Amino acid sequence: xxHFFKLFIFFVFQSFCFSQSIKDFxxxxxxxxxNFEELVNSYDKTLQTDNRKAEYYANVIxxxxxxxxKRDLLYDGYYKIARAIGLQSRNGHPxxxxxxxxxxxxxxxxxxxxxxxxxxxxxxxxxxxxxALNYYTKAQNLAKNKNEEQIFYIKKTIAILKTxxxxxxxxxxxxxxxxxxxxxxxxxxxxxxxxxxAAIFSLANSYAKNxxxxxxxxxxxxxxxxxxxxKTFSNxxxxxxxxxxxxxxxxNHPSSLRKLESLEFLFIKSQDYSNLSILYYYIGxxxxxxxxSSKAIEYFKKSDSVSFSKNEFNxxxxxxxxxxxxxxxxxxxxxxxxxxxxxxxxxxxxxxTTTRNLSKEIxxxxxxxxxxxxxxxxxxxxxxxxxxxxxILGLGVLALLGSFYFLYRYKKTIQRYKxxxxxxxxxxxxxxxxxxxxxxxxxxxxxxxxxxxxxEQPKNNALDQKLQNLQKKIHYFEKExxxxxxxxxxxxxxxxxxxxxxxxxxxxNELKGKNFSQYLNELRIQYIIEExxxxxxxxxxxxxxxxxxxxxxxxxxxxxxxxxxxxxxxSYYIKALEQxxxxxx
Numbered sequence: 392x393x394h395f396f397k398l399f400i401f402f403v404f405q406s407f408c409f410s411q412s413i414k415d416f417x418x419x420x421x422x423x424x425x426n427f428e429e430l431v432n433s434y435d436k437t438l439q440t441d442n443r444k445a446e447y448y449a450n451v452i453x454x455x456x457x458x459x460x461k462r463d464l465l466y467d468g469y470y471k472i473a474r475a476i477g478l479q480s481r482n483g484h485p486x487x488x489x490x491x492x493x494x495x496x497x498x499x500x501x502x503x504x505x506x507x508x509x510x511x512x513x514x515x516x517x518x519x520x521x522x523a524l525n526y527y528t529k530a531q532n533l534a535k536n537k538n539e540e541q542i543f544y545i546k547k548t549i550a551i552l553k554t555x556x557x558x559x560x561x562x563x564x565x566x567x568x569x570x571x572x573x574x575x576x577x578x579x580x581x582x583x584x585x586x587x588x589a590a591i592f593s594l595a596n597s598y599a600k601n602x603x604x605x606x607x608x609x610x611x612x613x614x615x616x617x618x619x620x621x622k623t624f625s626n627x628x629x630x631x632x633x634x635x636x637x638x639x640x641x642x643n644h645p646s647s648l649r650k651l652e653s654l655e656f657l658f659i660k661s662q663d664y665s666n667l668s669i670l671y672y673y674i675g676x677x678x679x680x681x682x683x684s685s686k687a688i689e690y691f692k693k694s695d696s697v698s699f700s701k702n703e704f705n706x707x708x709x710x711x712x713x714x715x716x717x718x719x720x721x722x723x724x725x726x727x728x729x730x731x732x733x734x735x736x737x738x739x740x741x742x743x744t745t746t747r748n749l750s751k752e753i754x755x756x757x758x759x760x761x762x763x764x765x766x767x768x769x770x771x772x773x774x775x776x777x778x779x780x781x782x783i784l785g786l787g788v789l790a791l792l793g794s795f796y797f798l799y800r801y802k803k804t805i806q807r808y809k810x811x812x813x814x815x816x817x818x819x820x821x822x823x824x825x826x827x828x829x830x831x832x833x834x835x836x837x838x839x840x841x842x843x844x845x846x847e848q849p850k851n852n853a854l855d856q857k858l859q860n861l862q863k864k865i866h867y868f869e870k871e872x873x874x875x876x877x878x879x880x881x882x883x884x885x886x887x888x889x890x891x892x893x894x895x896x897x898x899x900n901e902l903k904g905k906n907f908s909q910y911l912n913e914l915r916i917q918y919i920i921e922e923x924x925x926x927x928x929x930x931x932x933x934x935x936x937x938x939x940x941x942x943x944x945x946x947x948x949x950x951x952x953x954x955x956x957x958x959x960x961x962s963y964y965i966k967a968l969e970q971x972x973x974x975x976x
Contacts, residue, residue: 422451427464430455434471435585439478439625440661446475466494466502470509477513479662487513504533504541511548520552527552543572547593559600566594584621588614592626595633599640608637628657632666639673648677668697672708679714691715695734712738729769861898864888874914875942881907912952915941920957923968930965937961 422430434448453468469490476483487510494503511526527548534541550565573590576583591614598607611633618624635650651674658667675690691711698708712735719728865888868874884907885895896907903910919941923930929937938949953961 416450416454418451418454425451427452427455427461431467434475435625438475439663440628440657442475442478442661442663446472446479449475463499463501466490466497466505469493470505473509473513477509477516480516480664483513484510500538501541504530504538507533508541508545508548515548515551515555520555524549524552539572543569547590550593550597554597554600559597563594563597563601566590566597570594582621584617584623585625588618588621588623588626588630591617592629592633595630599633599637602640604637604640608634608641611637628654628661628663629666632670635670636673639677644677644681648674651677664697664700668694668708671697672711675711675714684718688715688718695731698738699734709735709738725769725773729773732769858898858901861888861890861895862902865899865902869914872918874911875918875940877939877942877944879911879942913956915943916953916956919953919961920964923961923965927972930968934961 425433430448430452434445434452437448438445449468449471452464453472456462456464456468469486473483473486473490476486487506490506491503491510494506497503507526507530511523511530514520514523514526527545530541531545534545546565547569550562550569553559553562553565570590570593573583573587577587591610595607595610595614598604598610611630614630615627615634618627618630631650631654635647635654638644638647638650651670654670655667658664658670671690671694675687675694678684678690679687691714694708694711695715712731715731716728716735719725719731868884868888881892881896885892888895890898899905899907899910905913919937923937929940932940933946934950935946938944938946941949943949943952950960953959953964957964
């Protein structure tokens with residue numbers, strides 16, 4: 392009774408806070424006799440295909456639940472309205488906040504965790520990634536040991552965040568887990584086709600982010616076939632978009648263009664402006680790549696217009712602005728050139744404040760300092776006043792000062808690398824202390840395990856034996872230098888050692904005191920430090936060849952690992968070794 396009184400007070404209060412449309416909402420006669428199952432089915436069918444209609448059904452669910460005093464359906468009503476409104480790039484926070492307020496003292500498998508999830512989703516849609524992560528973390532803590540479905544859904548939301556911040560490989564691993572969970576469900580007695588198709592889309596999209604376009608397209612086509620099989624089509628537009636984008640990168644321009652153009656009306660109808668902006672960008676790219684510059688400019692401007700009208704910004708569309716700037720520069724249209732420079736600067740500022748780790752593959756032809764410099768020059772030209780010389784001189788001084796500053800920083804970095812490389816050749820023991828000697832770790836772990844065995848209860852002998860067996864295999868892996876092979880992952884090594892990834896990860900942490908990635912990098916870097924020191928022949932190799940020799944797929948990843956562990960770069964270490972040899976001669 393006390394709880395219902397609180398709900399009553401809350402409803403009275405919230406009626407003054409919500410929009411006029413909610414206060415005036417009435418359940419139409421045509422839906423009054425529909426039961427909740429029918430209304431939820433109608434909501435599910437229209438969500439993502441016609442979000443306004445989905446919002447309408449959610450309102451009916453909410454008001455019907457209020458009338459019939461059905462708490463769980465009341466909670467679901469708020470959740471569904473917030474979700475449908477969020478997909479329309481509108482403010483769903485009042486509903487999410489209300490849901491958080493009325494479920495704070497609820498303790499069931501769905502709430503209040505779902506309230507935190509929808510709040511996180513809305514924050515993510517606004518680019519407030521750190522705040523979204525906080526709500527997802529709270530939801531995860533609430534869902535523990537209560538709701539497996541929520542746990543995997545939260546993994547998906549974290550994967551979406553990782554995608555937004557450029558951590559695509561880590562995101563793919565989480566999307567794969569979510570897909571496997573949903574695939575297992577679809578094969579069980581409790582299938583959830585809509586979530587299963589959504590999982591296919593998420594994984595296909597993640598493959599595309601990793602430039603695995605063939606794999607992405609194949610999975611998206613499977614998704615379309617499964618949608619037809621299970622008669623659930625809410626993700627069809629997204630799957631078609633993925634295929635269109637994959638075809639663009641696979642140079643199937645005619646097929647890509649047909650696919651993308653067929654989706655324009657559907658995204659407008661569902662008010663999915665984020666994907667509409669992306670669609671316009673890729674149509675522009677197709678026209679640009681096929682030499683139709685005027686057509687390309689038309690679609691890049693459409694993409695820009697949608698982005699700014701709905702405040703939806705995506706780093707993949709950055710080069711669309713660069714093309715616009717170059718186009719107007721070549722045509723001598725300084726007004727439009729300045730306009731799109733301003734827009735690019737603004738877009739960069741939004742992206743940089745809402746993401747932590749943008750992909751390194753975004754090459755910035757117009758980075759901010761250059762853009763600001765060019766902007767001031769254009770303003771000066773457009774003013775056509777006597778201050779032209781003043782601006783040029785001022786910018787020249789700034790550029791000169793900037794050049795001196797960057798030259799100074801560059802020289803300091805080179806000096807640091809050289810000094811560290813020299814120390815690395817002269818004081819090998821310091822490096823041994825830093826990265827640890829693998830053999831010594833094994834001995835220490837063996838001693839610790841022997842002590843543990845003596846004090847453990849007999850029932851743990853099997854677990855100890857399992858760890859000892861794995862330890863022997865790891866020792867063999869190190870002794871035979873199998874870590875030099877390419878494409879070693881936690882999953883592949885776990886398979887080779889006859890265990891699973893979670894147990895191997897936990898064991899490496901326990902035995903080595905570090906995570907798997909650190910362990911593998913330190914093995915390789917320790918090996919190459921000693922090999923370069925003792926083997927003059929390998930010092931003649933290029934950095935690319937050395938990286939390939941010790942299992943790295945690129946010289947960049949090798950150099951980064953080497954610098955992180957030693958404080959210098961491989962090239963400087965090799966030069967220091969050569970100098971040491973000259974001095975000793």
